[in-house]
Amino acid sequence: xxxxxxxxxxxxxxxHAWLRDPRRLRHLREVHRATPGDELTLGIVDGAMGRGRLxxxxxxxxxxxxERLDQPPPAALPVHLVLALPRPRxxxxxxxxxxxxxxxxxxxxxxxxxxxxxxxxxxLGAAKVREHLILGLEQAxxxxxxxxxxxxxxxPFVEDRLPALLTGRRGLLAHPGMPAPCPRGIDDDSVLLxxxxxxxxxxxxxxxxxxxxxxxxxGERILRVETAVTALLxxxx
Numbered sequence: 001x002x003x004x005x006x007x008x009x010x011x012x013x014x015x016h017a018w019l020r021d022p023r024r025l026r027h028l029r030e031v032h033r034a035t036p037g038d039e040l041t042l043g044i045v046d047g048a049m050g051r052g053r054l055x056x057x058x059x060x061x062x063x064x065x066x067e068r069l070d071q072p073p074p075a076a077l078p079v080h081l082v083l084a085l086p087r088p089r090x091x092x093x094x095x096x097x098x099x100x101x102x103x104x105x106x107x108x109x110x111x112x113x114x115x116x117x118x119x120x121x122x123x124l125g126a127a128k129v130r131e132h133l134i135l136g137l138e139q140a141x142x143x144x145x146x147x148x149x150x151x152x153x154x155x156p157f158v159e160d161r162l163p164a165l166l167t168g169r170r171g172l173l174a175h176p177g178m179p180a181p182c183p184r185g186i187d188d189d190s191v192l193l194x195x196x197x198x199x200x201x202x203x204x205x206x207x208x209x210x211x212x213x214x215x216x217x218x219g220e221r222i223l224r225v226e227t228a229v230t231a232l233l234x235x236x237x
Contacts, residue, residue, distance in 0.1 A: 001027045003049065003141040004042045004064075005134060011066070017042065017052065020061040028054075028062055039067070043143040045134075048072060073143040077237050078189045080105040080165055084196035085114045086225050088121040092132050094226045099136025099146055101233050107149045109157060113198035119152060158207045165191050171213035174232050175200055176222060178215030182235050192232060197225055 004024065006017050019025060028034045034054050042064065043049035050069035054062060085108045086094055098106065110119070122128055133145055151157040165171075170188040175195055193208060200208075209215055218231060 001031065001138045002041070003138050003143075004028075004040055004052070005138050005143060006042060006044050008044060008047070011044075015066050016055070017064040017066055018061055019064075025057075025059070025062060028057060034062075040064070041141065042066060042069070043073070043137075043141070044069065046144055049141065049143060074102065074141070076104040076144065077102040077233065078187065079103060079233070079237065080107065080169070080191045081229070081233075082107045082109055082165075082191060082193040083225070083229065084109050084111045084194065084200070085118050086196065087115070087118060088123040090197075090224070090226050091118075091121070091123050092128075094229055095129065095132040095148075096136040096139070097226060097230050098233065099133050099142075100140040101230070102140070102142070102237075103233070104144060104146045105149075106146050107151055107157075109151045109154065109193075111154055111196055111204055112201045113196045119150075124150070154204060155207075158211055162191075162208075162211050166212050171208075171211070172236070173205070173208045173213040173215050174218065174228065175205055175215060176217055178217045180214065180216050182216045182218050182232060184235055186236055190236070192236070194225065194229060194232065 010017050010019065034040065034057060036054050036056060038054045039051050040054060041049065042052040048069040049071040052064035052066045055065055056063040081098055081103050083106065129148055137143060168189065170190045172190055173193045176199065193213060218228065223231065
């Protein structure tokens with residue numbers, strides 16, 4: 001936790017912040033080894049970052065005096081990530097990784113090789129998704145929560161939503177066997193589409209290319225989704 005990220009509801013009218021959840025309290029005690037008087041980096045969800053002084057810490061809660069909030073969060077990546085819904089454990093890691101890298105728009109998409117049971121996972125609950133996004137923000141010292149959209153049907157997404165997403169953006173379909181290597185260091189506003197662990201079926205590839213996406217690849221190696229996502233974002237941006 002490189003940033004103590006505060007919900008606006010945790011602030012009071014006196015300029016103090018109260019933390020009472022066990023995860024952050026445990027981190028303050030065991031990792032930061034914080035004691036009253038320490039100055040730590042704070043941020044407000046979807047707001048600014050700054051510094052605060054720890055006034056009190058025990059098993060029940062921590063209280064900070066906010067000294068300044070004058071630093072904007074880091075710039076977001078210019079990309080909308082469309083990711084075929086991974087299996088639940090991989091979803092949790094992927095959300096944390098892409099959030100830490102600066103992705104602010106995420107669409108989770110159903111494709112043929114996505115197990116239907118994945119859509120029933122508790123990991124897709126709003127509270128669990130937010131938890132993983134918060135962990136990514138804390139890691140990267142960022143405050144802006146990504147927006148996560150669920151698309152449970154492939155064809156309506158391609159026909160009805162994808163054209164609007166691609167307006168003014170570069171569409172990049174990352175899939176093994178595509179003709180072009182992944183570009184490096186682009187600054188185009190982009191939509192990056194990544195298939196599931198078992199890959200996209202030919203029909204899905206055809207529809208995405210037909211919608212205006214460029215096919216790109218990362219070489220001959222077949223990577224796990226969480227590895228491929230990180231590698232693609234790092235190489236592209």
